Amino acid sequence: MKILVTGGAGFIGSHLCEKLIKGGHDVLCVDNYFTGTKENIVHLMRNPLFEAMRHDVTFPLYVEVDRIFNLACPASPIHYQFDPVQTTKTSVHGAINMLGLAKRVKARILQASTSEVYGDPEVHPQTEAYWGRVNPIGPRACYDEGKRCAETLFFDYYRQHRLEIKVARIFNTYGPRMLPDDGRVVSNFIVQALRGQDVTIYGDGTQTRSFCYIDDLVDGLLKLMDSPLEMTGPVNLGNPVEFTMRELAELTLRLTGSRSKLVFQPLPQDDPRQRQPDITLARSSLGWAPTVPLEEGLKRTIAYFRPTL
Numbered sequence: 001m002k003i004l005v006t007g008g009a010g011f012i013g014s015h016l017c018e019k020l021i022k023g024g025h026d027v028l029c030v031d032n033y034f035t036g037t038k039e040n041i042v043h044l045m046r047n048p049l050f051e052a053m054r055h056d057v058t059f060p061l062y063v064e065v066d067r068i069f070n071l072a073c074p075a076s077p078i079h080y081q082f083d084p085v086q087t088t089k090t091s092v093h094g095a096i097n098m099l100g101l102a103k104r105v106k107a108r109i110l111q112a113s114t115s116e117v118y119g120d121p122e123v124h125p126q127t128e129a130y131w132g133r134v135n136p137i138g139p140r141a142c143y144d145e146g147k148r149c150a151e152t153l154f155f156d157y158y159r160q161h162r163l164e165i166k167v168a169r170i171f172n173t174y175g176p177r178m179l180p181d182d183g184r185v186v187s188n189f190i191v192q193a194l195r196g197q198d199v200t201i202y203g204d205g206t207q208t209r210s211f212c213y214i215d216d217l218v219d220g221l222l223k224l225m226d227s228p229l230e231m232t233g234p235v236n237l238g239n240p241v242e243f244t245m246r247e248l249a250e251l252t253l254r255l256t257g258s259r260s261k262l263v264f265q266p267l268p269q270d271d272p273r274q275r276q277p278d279i280t281l282a283r284s285s286l287g288w289a290p291t292v293p294l295e296e297g298l299k300r301t302i303a304y305f306r307p308t309l
């Protein structure tokens, strides 16, 4: 199949492109290189099954494909808050353009949505039935509300135009090819620990997240794309094992053998207190569950960062 991956030069996108090519598919990677890099895909460039195109999804795109994975959007708070209007445009105009494309060529289309649609949740762990608690005017809203609106668009194209849609709500994912200055917690802690710099815990470090290793996540996205027509989602994809940020910092120090100190900095506004996916739906309908424990995934991620720093 000919498969379009928007945001294909990013962290998740580059791993997805790689896996699709291994499966024998013809992959078109579309990216504006805002947070993605050519280094992430350079190893694919000589493969005749791979093609990269510089393009911003907020503009229309006319190509012929069978399937679309819509991943284009900066995912780290520092990057999505850098130009918040562009972030909303990427999610909303990007979704409209990719849905319009899917409609014209009758392609099946998957949206990389996010656990951020749940905001700072009152329901724990989060199930897909929970509607979320998002501050619509806060600094995270450009991302959270943009992604929520994209979900709305997917379901309206589904109801109005009978499009084949799939919506994945991705929880915190980590692994090789995160940017060292990405700002997300796993890459920050590893880079700080390896450089012997202070490890920056925001707040008191009791807030929680549940971290999914990249290979598990990509496997979930592929299973969702291949699932029966009626399986539209939204479906949570993430690792349900929950950690505090303090535990993550201590584990990172142990695995890197670093003597860095833990320092406490102010908690950013609207930072969710806790987050853990309920993955009952993914287990039952996709036969999917993560297999890589945090310690193992961190070791692999540290092995990636060590020589690059």
Ligand code: NAD
Binding pocket: 006, 007, 008, 009, 010, 011, 012, 013, 030, 031, 032, 033, 034, 035, 036, 037, 055, 056, 057, 058, 070, 071, 072, 073, 074, 075, 076, 090, 094, 112, 113, 114, 115, 169, 170, 171, 172, 173, 174
């Ligand atoms: P990333 O920043 O590494 O990748 C995003 C890619 O999209 C980058 O290559 C970037 O250059 C590209 N991009 C941004 N705006 C674009 C535009 N207007 N046109 C074309 N390309 C554009 O982030 P990631 O972690 O790989 O995330 C990929 C997707 O998964 C995003 O949609 C993100 O919201 C979603 N997601 C990620 C996580 C996570 O923990 N990594 C969690 C939930 C959801």
Ligand code: UDP
Binding pocket: 059, 060, 061, 062, 063, 096, 097, 098, 099, 100, 101, 102, 103, 104, 105
């Ligand atoms: N679009 C696109 N590629 C296509 C078809 C459509 O980028 O192959 C864009 C187009 O710019 C349009 C949007 O998708 O604005 C929505 O398309 P749709 O057909 O749903 O709506 P309309 O064209 O009526 O606005």
Ligand code: UDP
Binding pocket: 076, 077, 172, 183, 184, 185, 186, 188, 189, 200, 201, 202, 203, 207, 209, 245, 267, 268, 271, 272
């Ligand atoms: N965080 C932290 N130190 C850092 C970066 C992040 O303590 O150097 C915290 C952040 O405040 C949040 C958690 O780690 O509570 C996860 O942050 P990230 O930006 O990775 O993801 P998100 O908040 O979008 O889940």
